[in-house]
Amino acid sequence: MGHPFSAQTQINSIKKMLTSVAGPLNLNVSIELWNGDLVPLGQETDGKYIIKLSGPGVVGSLMRKPTLETLVRLYATGHIEFIGGDLIDFSEALKTDRANRHKLKEISKAAMAMHSLPFMFAKTDIPEIGHGYDDDMVGRAEAKRKNKDYIQFHYDVGNDFYKLFLGKEMAYTCGYFTDWNNTLDQAQHDKFDMICRKLRLEPGDRMLDIGCGWGGLIFHAAQHYGAKAHGITLSQQQHDFAKEKIEQLGLQDQVSVEICDYADHQGSYDKISSIGMSEHIGVANYPRYFDKINSMLRDRGVMLNHAIARRAKKSQRLAKRIRPERKFLLKYIFPGSELTPVGMTTDFMENSGFEVHDVESWREHYALTTRFWCKNLSANKEEAIRLVGLERYNLWVAYLAGASGGFSAGSIKLYQVVATKRAAKGLSGMPPTREHLYRAA
Numbered sequence: 001m002g003h004p005f006s007a008q009t010q011i012n013s014i015k016k017m018l019t020s021v022a023g024p025l026n027l028n029v030s031i032e033l034w035n036g037d038l039v040p041l042g043q044e045t046d047g048k049y050i051i052k053l054s055g056p057g058v059v060g061s062l063m064r065k066p067t068l069e070t071l072v073r074l075y076a077t078g079h080i081e082f083i084g085g086d087l088i089d090f091s092e093a094l095k096t097d098r099a100n101r102h103k104l105k106e107i108s109k110a111a112m113a114m115h116s117l118p119f120m121f122a123k124t125d126i127p128e129i130g131h132g133y134d135d136d137m138v139g140r141a142e143a144k145r146k147n148k149d150y151i152q153f154h155y156d157v158g159n160d161f162y163k164l165f166l167g168k169e170m171a172y173t174c175g176y177f178t179d180w181n182n183t184l185d186q187a188q189h190d191k192f193d194m195i196c197r198k199l200r201l202e203p204g205d206r207m208l209d210i211g212c213g214w215g216g217l218i219f220h221a222a223q224h225y226g227a228k229a230h231g232i233t234l235s236q237q238q239h240d241f242a243k244e245k246i247e248q249l250g251l252q253d254q255v256s257v258e259i260c261d262y263a264d265h266q267g268s269y270d271k272i273s274s275i276g277m278s279e280h281i282g283v284a285n286y287p288r289y290f291d292k293i294n295s296m297l298r299d300r301g302v303m304l305n306h307a308i309a310r311r312a313k314k315s316q317r318l319a320k321r322i323r324p325e326r327k328f329l330l331k332y333i334f335p336g337s338e339l340t341p342v343g344m345t346t347d348f349m350e351n352s353g354f355e356v357h358d359v360e361s362w363r364e365h366y367a368l369t370t371r372f373w374c375k376n377l378s379a380n381k382e383e384a385i386r387l388v389g390l391e392r393y394n395l396w397v398a399y400l401a402g403a404s405g406g407f408s409a410g411s412i413k414l415y416q417v418v419a420t421k422r423a424a425k426g427l428s429g430m431p432p433t434r435e436h437l438y439r440a441a
Contacts, residue, residue: 005118010056013115015039020112024104025096032083049093052081057124063116068324076129076394086378087401088371131392132331150280150336151234159214159237161387165376170214170241173276173306174366174414184372187365192220197437198358198418199271199302201225208232208269208296210262211277215242215255222254230267232260262292269296272303279308283340290352299423303354308366309413310339325402333399342415354419357430362414367407374400
């Protein structure tokens with residue numbers, strides 16, 4: 001038995017609903033309906049930005065279950081398309097001021113409910129997204145964590161895919177913009193250099209980079225600071241890329257890389273960096289993580305922890321709550337990841353025998369970095385879809401755009417923490433000022 005409303009009734013109803021919100025919102029965005037009609041969401045739309053709906057079932061699905069998961073599935077499977085710009089462009093085009101949002105409350109709820117009736121039984125065949133992580137995606141308990149599976153799910157999408165948006169050094173962590181107008185490649189070079197300065201790298205220093213990615217930092221440390229740099233990763237593709245680059249650059253005597261879990265690694269180092277790594281291991285495992293780093297670092301050796309952080313919560317219940325946007329990341333992008341406030345991170349570090357010297361926020365740097373990544377990936381849409389398919393491409397664009405928005409708004413943060421190993425009482429050996437960080441390059 002079909003639903004009791006005709007196709008024309010559905011078209012008329014959605015137009016009335018959209019027209020009702022268009023006045024208060026006043027956006028430069030139009031909605032393209034499944035019959036090809038365009039409905040502007042503002043008084044002076046120029047037709048540049050268009051959101052295309054594949055059918056009445058899209059509206060019905062969102063009405064019956066208005067969740068981020070529903071929206072993601074509709075977008076990832078192509079039932080909602082964004083035409084005329086990338087998701088960064090649309091996130092800006094869809095912004096409206098508080099006064100306009102307040103006007104939405106004046107719209108008759110009864111009228112909106114009446115207009116929504118034709119869609120209550122309209123169904124869209126939304127397939128399950130085929131790229132989710134199917135095992136324990138949270139992994140709070142160490143016994144249940146599958147760190148190698150988590151890392152490979154995220155990073156072994158393929159080197160060719162990451163090349164489409166990361167930049168020439170394949171740096172997949174926050175850049176450092178000494179000028180907001182700098183290029184992404186310049187910001188990544190300056191990030192590597194700032195980390196080396198914070199670590200106070202000197203020729204001959206034994207350096208370990210935990211979660212070394214494609215090796216950008218260890219190459220920079222060796223070439224520009226004379227360090228003997230070793231990187232560890234759980235990603236086969238990252239390892240193979242870095243190994244090949246070592247040969248190409250002739251750095252076999254200075255740089256090495258291996259596939260190894262941090263917990264299993266053995267060695268003694270003067271300097272240790274953890275760049276975008278601690279987010280992957282779960283907060284419950286922080287004591288083990290920082291204890292292990294401490295055990296590998298010489299006394300008064302320097303370590304730098306660079307990590308995304310969340311805002312502090314007022315209770316453990318709120319802290320453990322998995323919000324919809326985090327569920328999206330755990331299922332489709334970063335299984336096993338978990339964020340903690342920077343204050344909690346420094347507590348763990350001090351409890352593991354470190355003395356914290358410096359904490360610096362790079363939140364706005366990451367907002368711009370992820371913006372670059374999103375725009376780069378969007379500009380290479382056709383090649384990305386060829387490599388990973390439409391679903392995964394859409395998921396990654398949504399993830400990068402959402403990350404840029406989150407860092408811009410301040411709902412997520414990025415901090416670098418510099419600390420030294422404090423095995424005994426006494427002076428740390430750190431310089432009296434931060435002048436060394438900002439000397440002329």
